[in-house]
Amino acid sequence: MRRSWLVKSEPGTFSFDDLMASPERQTPWDGVRNYQARNFMRDDMRVGDAVLFYHSGTNPPGVVGLAEVASEPYPDPTQFDPASRYFDAESTRKEPRWHLVEVRGCRPLARVISLAEIKRHPELRTMEVARRGSRLSVMPVEPRHVELILALADEEPSD
Secondary structure (H helix, E strand, C coil): CCCCCEECCCCCCCCCHHHCCCCCCCCCECCCHHHHHHHHHHCCCCCCCEEEECCCCCCEEEHHHHHEECCCECCHHHHHHCCCCCCCCCCCCCCCEEEEEEEEEEEEEEEEHHHHHHCCCCCCCCCCHHHHCCCCCCEECCCCHHHHHHHCCCCCCCC
16 A cells, blocks of 8 residues: 655755755655654655655745655664764664665655645645644655645645
């Protein structure tokens, strides 16, 4: 069964344009250090799952592109690198604590679907990203939400 996801990134750190400029438009989704987000990647994400790419920490925050899961989960190598800001001294290669998947960019949206628009839309306001205090960088979304966001991106904004 195909699932759908939303991944957040601050564009100053790694943007959708950065993803599309990467070799093969693909990158490891590394540095995730939240157990729930890690569990989604390690236990539930599968190759071919749809991914909404969301820019946070910008004005306006919102969904900017469509991507897909491009690899099976594997240990995040940054946890073993003492020079990495994501280094975890308690993680071992035998028992890695952190996992990742690779994400491949498919296409930018014709327009940003902002968080404000998501919160205003009756069918989207149940998304985890719309909940007050939602801080996860990787979260499941319903396939119908992906379809609706892609359709809205092709329409003129309602503002």
